[in-house]
Amino acid sequence: MLKTFFSNWKRRIVQIVSLGLIGEWSFYGIFRCPFAVPYIGCGNCPVIQCPGRSLWLWSWILIGGSVLVFGRAFCGWICPGGLVSEILSMGSFFKNKLKQRVSAGLAYGKYFVLTLALYFFFLAQNPRWAIPIRTGDFFKSVGLTFEHADPIWIYKTLFVLAALGLGLAVPMFWCRFLCPTGGAIEILSRFSLFGFLKNARCSDCDQCRRRCHLETRPSEINCVQCGDCKETCKPNAIEWKSPLAPWLNPDTNFGSGQAPSADRTHFL
């Protein structure tokens, strides 16, 4: 299991470095952010200890840039939540047992959560659902935040934790089915310059799906451009190419059994 986990060691190194850079902010967003939607508009947050106050703007600019270049690579290479999900999913007992149709349906949950987040942020002016513990001893502050939070903040936090925890059963449950950031990136990744794509040699053997921790295939929904599947592809049908310039990739297959000229609705 560990051997598989570290097989793509470059990605693990990037993930560990990212964890060091933005991991603390991720943790604050879940456990101490008093607002309905965390990680956005952090510049004025009263929680003065949160590193997001100085990180948030540049982080989002960089994430936006990375999406346009590499699609959903942020989820697979940078996101600390993604790393936690992967670790939790190492021993999932429903691995590859969810029917593809069910999985594809559940994946729309991301857009529902994203819609809710957009509503709360833009229309409800991101309400404050917890007392901000401005500064304090870490664990005590988390305890105080829970103690004095509105019930809705507690439900929201438990929902996120439960969804992350469900990764123990269904691999990457949060990332595949509920993460609103992943949902937003998935939509924008339609316009990305590069990504892993299947070429005409693809025989639909699904080896890549079985290897994938998100149980998907290159260029399909939930592909996070991790590249873990590349080595498992016997016909060498997975390539790093530009989906925006199919004429440069004449033998590229954009989906299951589709011709190179097929549309790319599978991105959503």
Next chain:
Amino acid sequence: MEKDRLNRRAFLKTGSLALGAGLFTGAAAFAGSFTNSALQAWSCGGLAEAFQPANHAFEQKTGAAIAYTGAFAGALGKSLLSGTSQTEVFAPRVLELARKLRAQGKMRWFEPLCFTRYVVATPKGNPAGIEGIADLARDDVRTVLSPDASPPGGKASLIIMEKAGVIEKARKNAVQLGDCVQTAMTVLADGKADAAVIEQRISRLPCFAGRLEVLPIPEKFIPPAPVPFTIGMMKWAKNPDLAEAFIEYILSEKSQRFFEAAGFIHARSSEGRRLTRKYGVIDA
């Protein structure tokens, strides 16, 4: 005469040496006596910008470690009163809270710490030409209010506007009625509103530095409850000497600058002494 003069000289010399030695050993003892000791201090979250540098200076001076928590005093006080949490030093807003903790025997004693000041804030340059709180009733003045923020930022500001007779117009002309003063101040600093009633400390936060201007509000409009802050030793203080030394340092002249820089009136300044008498901040 000569003998007298020598005696006096010898006396002054010996006295100076003794005083110097005393001060040196005293200072050395103070500096070293709390090394590797730790103290848990809580305060109202509004004081965090003042406490953080003051705590750091105390740590440098004594070698003690201060585990500091700053959050809405109402919430912290509730935890302390209900017994779900403990701390060694507590600096709450609202005199009544300190008195309740004293009455329950959870706070051993307290001292006046500082006072907040409410002001009318405008964007830099004061584009609407606000001259005082009365102008919040002008039809052309866009206000920004936070009625659902925690009471010192929300309710107190509304009371001030009510006492000044501008609340109806201010509500009517509000571009935003929110639940977070800092979010509201972003709206103001960006020039999307013309005026708001806030605590002066908000205008001193780094994110608003140089982006807001403030005008004083007559004291008669200001409700007394949220104005005074106290600091006291709790019954859970494991090292009362350290707790007392910390409180004394926070109340000292050296710490005043931190509180004044953060927008507060320190209790031991001349204005602070007047307000101490006015609000009756006495540990009876």
